[in-house]
Amino acid sequence: MEIAVDQIGSIAVATVPVDELDASNAGEFKRDIAPVLQANTRLVLDLSRLRFVDSSGLGAMVSCLRQLSAKSGDLKLCGMSKQVRGLFELVRMHRIFDIYGTKEEAIHAFEH
Amino acid sequence: MPSNTKRVEKVEKPATADLISSIQESIRRHARYSLGKLWNDLSRRELFNAVALSVRDRLVDQMLETEERYRKDAPKRINYLSIEFLIGQSLGNHLHNLGIRDLYRQALSNFGADLEAVEECEEDAALGNGGLGRLAACFLDSFATLGIPACGYGINYEYGLFKQEIDDGYQIEKADNWLAQSTPWEIPRPDEACLVPVYGRIEHGVDRKGVYNPMWMDWKVLIGIPHDMLISGYGSRTVSLLRLYAARSSRDFDMQIFNDGDYFKAVEQKIASETISKLLYPSDAIVVGKELRLVQEYFLVACAMRDIVRRFEQDHGGFQDFSAKVALQLNDTHPALAVAELMRILVDEKELEWEEAWTITQATLGYTNHTLAPEALEKWPVPLFESVLPRHLQIIYEINRRLLDRVSVTYPGDVERIRRMSIIEESAPPKQVRMASLAMVGSHSINGVSGIHTELVKTSLAPDFFQLFPERFNNKTNGITQRQWLLKANPGLANLISSTIGERWLTDLYGLRDLESHAANAGFQAEFHKVKRSNKEKLARIIRDTARLKVDPDSLFDVQVKRIHAYKRQLLNVMHIIDEYLSLVEDGRQPTVPRTYIFAGKAAPGYWFAKQIIKLIHNVGRVINNDSRASQWIKVAFVPDYRVSLAEKIIPAADLSEQISTAGTEASGTGNMKLALNGAVTIGTLDGANIEILEEVGEDNLFICGLKVAEIRVMREQKSYRPGEYYARNPHVKRVVDSFSSNLFCPHEPDLFAWIPASVLDANDEHFHLADFTPYVEAQEKAGNTFRDRGRWVRMAILNVAGMGKFSSDRTVAEYAREIWGVRGVKGSTLLD
Secondary structure (H helix, E strand, C coil): CCCEEEEECCEEEEECCCCEECCCCHHHHHHHHHHHHHHCCEEEEECCCCCEECHHHHHHHHHHHHHHHHCCCEEEEECCCHHHHHHHHHCCHHHCCEEECCHHHHHHHHHC | CCHHHHHHCCCCCCCCHHHHHHHHHHHHHHHHHHCCCCHHHCCHHHHHHHHHHHHHHHHHHHHHHHHHHHHHHCCCEEEEECCCEEEECCHHHHHHHHCCHHHHHHHHHHCCCCHHHHHCCCCCEEECCCHHHHHHHHHHHHHHHHCCCEEEEEECCCEEEEEEEEECCEEEEEEECCCCCCCCCEEECHHHCEEEEECCEEEEEECCCCCEEEEEECCEEEEEEEEEEEEECCCCCCEEEEEEEEEEECCCCCHHHHHCCCHHHHHHHHHHHHHHHCECCCCCCCCCCCHHHHHHHHHHHHHHHHHHHHHHHHHCCCHHHHHHHEEEEEECCCCCCHHHHHHHHHHHHCCCCHHHHHHHHHHHEEEECCCCCHHHCCEEEHHHHHHHCHHHHHHHHHHHHHHHHHHHHHCCCCHHHHHHHCCEECCCCCCEEEHHHHHHHCCCEEEECCHHHHHHHHHHHCHHHHHHCHHHEEECCCCECHHHHHHHCCHHHHHHHHHHHCCHHHCCHHHHHHHHHHCCCHHHHHHHHHHHHHHHHHHHHHHHHHCCCCCCCCCEEEEEECCCCHHHCHHHHHHHHHHHHHHHHHHCCCCCCCEEEEEECCCCCCCHHHHHHHHHHHHHHHHHHCCCCCCCCEEEEECCCCCHHHHHHHHHHCCEEEECCCCCCCCCCCHHHHHHHCCCEEEECCCCCHHHHHHHHCHHHCEECCCCHHHHHHHHHHCCCCHHHHHHHCHHHHHHHHHHHCCCCCCCCCCCCCHHHHHHCCCCCCCCHHHHHHHHHHHHHHHHHHHHCHHHHHHHHHHHHHCCHHHEHHHHHHHHHHHHHCCCCCCCCHHHC
16 A cells, blocks of 8 residues: 655654555555654654554554554554544553644654 | 224324325325335335334434433433343334324225234334343333333344244244345434454553553454334323344455455355344343354443443533433343443543442443343353453453452351352353353342342342342332233223223323222123123134134133243143043043133244143144044144234233243243233232232232242252152042153154153152142132133133233333432323322
8 A cells, every 4th residue: 555654854654545444454554664664763643544443453553553662763643533543442552552633733742 | 993992092183184194195105205116016015114104204203302302401311221122013002102093094094905904014023032022122112101211222133033833733943034124113323333343362561651451452343233213102202212233244345355256255254243133042041152142242232332322422521420321221131241341431441440430330230130040140151251352351350359359358258158259150160251240240230020039039049149239139020011912902901991991091000990990890891701702703713824723712711822931831731731631531520611722932942842842732732622522622722923913912812821830930920911911810820920910919819829939949958849749649640641651642753742751750840840730720620610600700800900000011110210220200200200
């Protein structure tokens, strides 16, 4: 999948380019986000297009977080729909991610 | 149309030409635009659909008005969670409740159609097995009638309870695809779909603050699509909802696999997901260890809780007020996962502290127990539970740890008590999760469903829990809705009652007491008898058409209609029939009165005993019905495919109501109430609600027989039951028992019933058939003699009807509302004040 990445200083802002992130495309997402993770330590994932995520999709995001944490970086999420946010809460993943309403808020959080 | 039908329907507006014309227009519009049919091409079933849709329009208007009212007043809402809702047919109920029956009758008559014939086209919504599901349906009627803000939550099974066919006396089960032709009553709400994760594992980690954070990983997701059925209340402005969830796959199918060419594999997961709501389990007792059933139960609970929490957050503020605005009643243990699910939501999602979440959970939940048999209490193996609901098992472990801490402090050193009370049964591998214990610990109210049942819950089933928190235990004797079971099912009697004492009974069943002063009135008795005779004629025609048997409406209609089960003792009934038959043909002793023994009921497909009983009834019937010596005295009929709509025809025609469960086994029973309300006299044991029926109608007006609960307890404790002594001492007992091994009733299948003597002569016979045989035969003799005196019998029957006030589900629901849910003073509902 084509993941658009904006570089704002040292912060990479990547937009998840699909409506559904699940078992059918989570592997593809992990493969295509890998270069972004290698090149950056501070990443914002913009989920505003995402309408559904399953455990494979969530697992892919956890994997991103772990890779960044391993090199003392961080991942912040933004733009979650109510449904996607609900799923994060349902499985307690909202507690391990830093979650913001908008891209600007997430970038701001990195900067301060 | 019977001319007297109009008398009970004064709630209706005058049947003006304009109203009738608008109804006709509405029906025509739905035929054309909803069904896409030319009027002249409509089948009767399609006409039913068009009529139902036109009625649904009115219900929708009232439902929206009801919701608007609730939104404004923000009342406490009652949520009734039940794995079964045995609704039956709906059109007739709605027409009665909305007071528009005569208008629709006239409108259809103008089309050249007959309302009753159209009503008969409706498939029963058989989303239940028996008493538990039917109770839930009666409660919905009462909620709406009393104006209680309530919502039922259940599963939209694609296949309801199987249809029963009989082949050579054997039950054959046929699938009941009640949704095959779609139902006009459901409104699908795909926009309110919810996601339900299941399976997976817990990953133990820490959150961003370094606090322990168990994450639920690798789950699969189901989607629950709500389908709303509209529930009308009698003469009230309230139309409430029954929200039934259908399971759908999260994806139509995996496109990747599909593109790779394996279409069947691609749809596999979709099919597996949708299986969750495919089938109602056809057992009236417990479904043991079935993974699909556990997923079903969680699916119901998860969908319901998500909807309830969503509505609460929409209408209210913080969760501190949750229990003040939300009550949840668990209809038996099937929805007991609500304890863990609400805790999970409050702790995991809403981030409340455990103690606060626990206080809210307990204050919100109430649990209704429906069974006493320890072996029937629902348990799930821990490995299965952990595989399906790993996070919930963690939560249950923590609930249990805190419970057992409390028990240890309260009863220091009482290790045995701790073992008994633990939610996790550890005695034999694998460990089991005890759902009744979970429900009791997590609820502020634990109720039984009849006085004796509640006492037995306290003293036999859960004495440890009763000692630990006695204030939680209370009784709510079951009830039935008189609108369905008298007004709709028995219009002749309803009209007679209303024209004699007025219509108060429709919303206050205690009003039937006014019939007492008419019980000895010869004119009233004659009218009463006439109605019963007419109902018996109708049932005789049904028996002729379905059981291929001609029966005499002047004979005593002796009726046992209910699930076929050992504890309900259809076998005892059959033993009496055989005794009466053999006394006639071998001893020349004529019965007291000509009788037609009428049975109906389904056996769980995997329940061998019950299926044998059905075969036995047919075989005994075949011998007796074909014996010319017995033809004017005894007939035995088994009416196939017992269901709500058939019950509505059998019950009004019954003279004698068989309620002969082994004392201490029937939690309440509601068939006993329906039959008595329709003027049948009870012959029964002191079990369940029979005891309260006795209290209400007086001992002179029913026939009580058999061992009492305390006597059975002593016999069990002292192991003093010796059925062989009854067999040796009483030649009638011996002859009946021997008839089973003589092949008298199975000449073409030798030894078919040879298991029965072994069973009833076993000192461990749980149901004490031989001990209760003679008292039962004597009570039957007394009943027969009484029936010969028509005046006396009819007076008894009238006094039974008059004494049924207590057994309205309006009274039951009002008690739940006042004493468990804390709901009072809904406008116009005096029962709640």
